[in-house]
Amino acid sequence: MTAEERPASIQGAVCPMPLRHYDKIVMGHGSGGRMTQDLITQCFAPYLSNPALDAGNDYATLSTNINGPLAVSTDAHIVSPLIFPGGDIGKLAVCGTVNDVAMSGAVPLGLTASFILEEGLSTQTLVEIVKSMAESALEAGVPIVAGDTKVVERGKADGLFISTAGIGHFPKIFAIGGAEAKPGDVVLISGTLGDHGIAVLTARGDLAFETQVKSDVAPLNHMIQQILAVAPHVHVLRDPTRGGLATTLNEIAEQSQVNITIDEKTIPVKPAVQTACEMLGFDPLYVANEGKLIVIVPENEADAALAIMKKNTYGIDACRIGRVIESPAGRVLLKTQIGATRVLDVMAGEILPRIC
Amino acid sequence: MKYLDEFRDADLVKIVLDKIHRVTKHPWVIMEICGGQTHSIMQNGIDQLLPPEIELVHGPGCPVCVTSLELVDKALAIASLPNVIMCSYGDMLRVPGSGKDLFSIRASGGQVKIVYSPLDAVKIAQANPDKEIVFFAVGFETTAPANLMSVIQAQSLGLKNFSVLVSQVTVPPAMHAILASSENRVQGFLAAGHVCSVMGYHEYLPIAAKYRIPIVVTGFEPLDILNGILMTVEQLEAGTFEVQNGYNRVVSKEGNLPAQALIKKVYMQCDRNWRGIGMIPMSGWCLRPEYVEFDAETRFSVENIKTKESEICIAGQILQGIKKPPQCPAFGTLCTPEAPLGATMVSSEGACAAYYRFARYEKEKS
Numbered sequence: 001m002t003a004e005e006r007p008a009s010i011q012g013a014v015c016p017m018p019l020r021h022y023d024k025i026v027m028g029h030g031s032g033g034r035m036t037q038d039l040i041t042q043c044f045a046p047y048l049s050n051p052a053l054d055a056g057n058d059y060a061t062l063s064t065n066i067n068g069p070l071a072v073s074t075d076a077h078i079v080s081p082l083i084f085p086g087g088d089i090g091k092l093a094v095c096g097t098v099n100d101v102a103m104s105g106a107v108p109l110g111l112t113a114s115f116i117l118e119e120g121l122s123t124q125t126l127v128e129i130v131k132s133m134a135e136s137a138l139e140a141g142v143p144i145v146a147g148d149t150k151v152v153e154r155g156k157a158d159g160l161f162i163s164t165a166g167i168g169h170f171p172k173i174f175a176i177g178g179a180e181a182k183p184g185d186v187v188l189i190s191g192t193l194g195d196h197g198i199a200v201l202t203a204r205g206d207l208a209f210e211t212q213v214k215s216d217v218a219p220l221n222h223m224i225q226q227i228l229a230v231a232p233h234v235h236v237l238r239d240p241t242r243g244g245l246a247t248t249l250n251e252i253a254e255q256s257q258v259n260i261t262i263d264e265k266t267i268p269v270k271p272a273v274q275t276a277c278e279m280l281g282f283d284p285l286y287v288a289n290e291g292k293l294i295v296i297v298p299e300n301e302a303d304a305a306l307a308i309m310k311k312n313t314y315g316i317d318a319c320r321i322g323r324v325i326e327s328p329a330g331r332v333l334l335k336t337q338i339g340a341t342r343v344l345d346v347m348a349g350e351i352l353p354r355i356c
Numbered sequence: 357m358k359y360l361d362e363f364r365d366a367d368l369v370k371i372v373l374d375k376i377h378r379v380t381k382h383p384w385v386i387m388e389i390c391g392g393q394t395h396s397i398m399q400n401g402i403d404q405l406l407p408p409e410i411e412l413v414h415g416p417g418c419p420v421c422v423t424s425l426e427l428v429d430k431a432l433a434i435a436s437l438p439n440v441i442m443c444s445y446g447d448m449l450r451v452p453g454s455g456k457d458l459f460s461i462r463a464s465g466g467q468v469k470i471v472y473s474p475l476d477a478v479k480i481a482q483a484n485p486d487k488e489i490v491f492f493a494v495g496f497e498t499t500a501p502a503n504l505m506s507v508i509q510a511q512s513l514g515l516k517n518f519s520v521l522v523s524q525v526t527v528p529p530a531m532h533a534i535l536a537s538s539e540n541r542v543q544g545f546l547a548a549g550h551v552c553s554v555m556g557y558h559e560y561l562p563i564a565a566k567y568r569i570p571i572v573v574t575g576f577e578p579l580d581i582l583n584g585i586l587m588t589v590e591q592l593e594a595g596t597f598e599v600q601n602g603y604n605r606v607v608s609k610e611g612n613l614p615a616q617a618l619i620k621k622v623y624m625q626c627d628r629n630w631r632g633i634g635m636i637p638m639s640g641w642c643l644r645p646e647y648v649e650f651d652a653e654t655r656f657s658v659e660n661i662k663t664k665e666s667e668i669c670i671a672g673q674i675l676q677g678i679k680k681p682p683q684c685p686a687f688g689t690l691c692t693p694e695a696p697l698g699a700t701m702v703s704s705e706g707a708c709a710a711y712y713r714f715a716r717y718e719k720e721k722s
Contacts, residue, residue, distance in 0.1 A: 339366060342400075
């Protein structure tokens with residue numbers, strides 16, 4: 001049959017209807033028009049619904065009957081892969097900001113979340129991540145009250161970036177902060193170190209081995225309030241995220257101008273994490289955590305704080321790891337497992353795997 | 357963890373330490389060859405627990421440290437070429453060349469990938485047939501079998517877009533160079549356990565005999581290192597100079613014979629420049645002529661490389677055990693792991709980086 005003999009296709013004569021159901025994010029989803037509305041109503045609203053968000057304004061109104069200061073924190077989240085054992089970028093975004101606000105002793109009131117979506121991102125992945133954010137927000141008891149989405153061309157982002165901000169109030173005022181560590185204080189850690197970093201690294205599939213390690217990403221605000229109820233004179237609360245325990249303790253030692261000496265023997269590390277670190281030449285003390293808490297507390301409240309942490313799901317492996325002393329100020333020292341003492345330094349740049 | 361916990365056991369460590377204290381009667385200078393051992397010594401604080409008579413000096417066995425500046429600069433030049441993906445072990449990325457490192461090449465648009473195994477570079481070559489994949493094959497005898505396996509695999513896969521920039525060095529010639537130097541202070545060696553796991557230790561017998569120096573094959577855990585020190589000191593005090601194996605759970609006298617056969621098949625001996633030390637004759641390996649098609653140095657013409665080393669850095673003297681990191685005027689001030697002047701400040705195996713990370717407090721106290 002020649003071209004002339006072929007019957008004309010009727011479809012060619014009608015104006016094509018734009019597709020309404022995309023399985024991938026396209027530039028139009030960031031236009032601010034109908035497609036953006038569709039994206040919000042289909043991918044976000046069903047999962048994140050709460051009165052402040054549902055009001056549909058460009059702002060959210062939060063009510064608090066507590067006078068006094070507010071705690072505010074903001075965080076940008078990037079992670080590859082977007083979904084990893086134990087969590088995903090959404091859970092990371094919610095827990096990260098909830099935890100940052102909660103570390104002040106504040107009770108988080110609400111979060112905002114901005115999404116930078118890369119053209120081509122699977123909408124199913126997006127929905128899965130939004131659902132996970134909703135679950136974490138529910139567990140933390142902190143609603144996501146405002147949000148925004150933008151779409152960038154393919155290649156200009158890595159799937160999805162999420163930026164969150166959080167606000168909290170203080171039903172009770174505490175003297176908590178990085179500069180508050182005092183000689184004589186006890187250093188507690190809420191559990192095993194390095195789980196998140198190793199879970200994410202192995203999930204990338206670059207390594208010739210796999211682990212069963214799950215990220216520890218978790219909201220810690222409830223545990224913090226439980227600790228403060230029994231140990232109201234806690235001096236420092238901080239989550240050892242990027243840079244790990246070593247880097248975070250150095251920040252505290254520097255801010256408080258004290259020495260922190262920790263005992264290597266007491267530091268909890270899962271055998272699988274230890275093994276992965278040995279193979280890669282990493283030190284678990286520098287590997288990231290997303291659901292761990294350093295508590296620096298006066299000796300007389302340390303046991304109570306530890307006991308209450310151990311009762312919480314996220315603090316079962318909590319233990320004492322060291323002490324705050326006067327000098328050398330600004331330094332963290334590690335008592336090694338064979339009984340020597342050395343400097344525990346901050347991380348220099350990126351952690352790099354060793355050659356051999 | 358099995359095979360690790362028992363070699364880090366504080367009670368066992370104490371028993372060996374007590375023995376070392378008992379047998380040590382005279383001052384001795386012992387060199388641990390390998391950067392991994394230096395790292396373990398500093399990480400665990402082993403040096404603090406030894407009798408004051410024993411001085412540990414740190415050897416040249418850090419591949420990141422001794423890879424010649426010319427080759428680092430060559431890697432930087434090749435990585436800057438369009439269409440090239442340079443694959444490297446992680447800790448080579450921060451090694452300073454003459455003004456730049458692989459991180460800064462990546463930031464300027466060059467494609468540089470960290471690989472955990474040389475075979476990953478082969479996979480990248482398979483996945484990117486329109487790109488040139490270069491693997492920076494650095495290391496001592498330890499990494500040689502894995503590095504050359506990438507060439508063998510690329511050959512059997514018929515890959516035309518894969519090559520290696522070889523900077524392969526070997527331990528025995530460096531030991532000769534150290535012992536023959538008029539400035540030498542080393543009286544006993546802890547040989548590198550993993551190097552010996554590949555090569556065995558028969559090649560150290562003539563060195564021990566010629567220089568009348570004890571050599572003990574030593575592992576990397578605290579108990580391994582202390583045991584190596586104990587065996588060396590016992591020999592020094594007794595005036596013997598034998599090669600002993602203190603790492604027999606891993607090392608045999610003849611080593612890994614299949615790996616050695618592959619090394620002979622793919623590599624041949626050549627002169628190598630050691631960064632900070634200089635040219636050591638027949639101290640490395642390069643590709644045999646039959647593998648020249650995989651040689652990145654031949655494939656890419658990156659001429660006119662003018663190397664410029666820091667004028668203050670004393671890495672060369674440190675790698676030969678002549679000086680220690682805190683004796684360098686730049687240590688911890690002009691030169692830090694964040695802004696290294698020399699390669700010894702880069703890798704966690706580098707003596708300067710190990711001192712900076714773990715022993716700075718000692719320097720501050722003194």
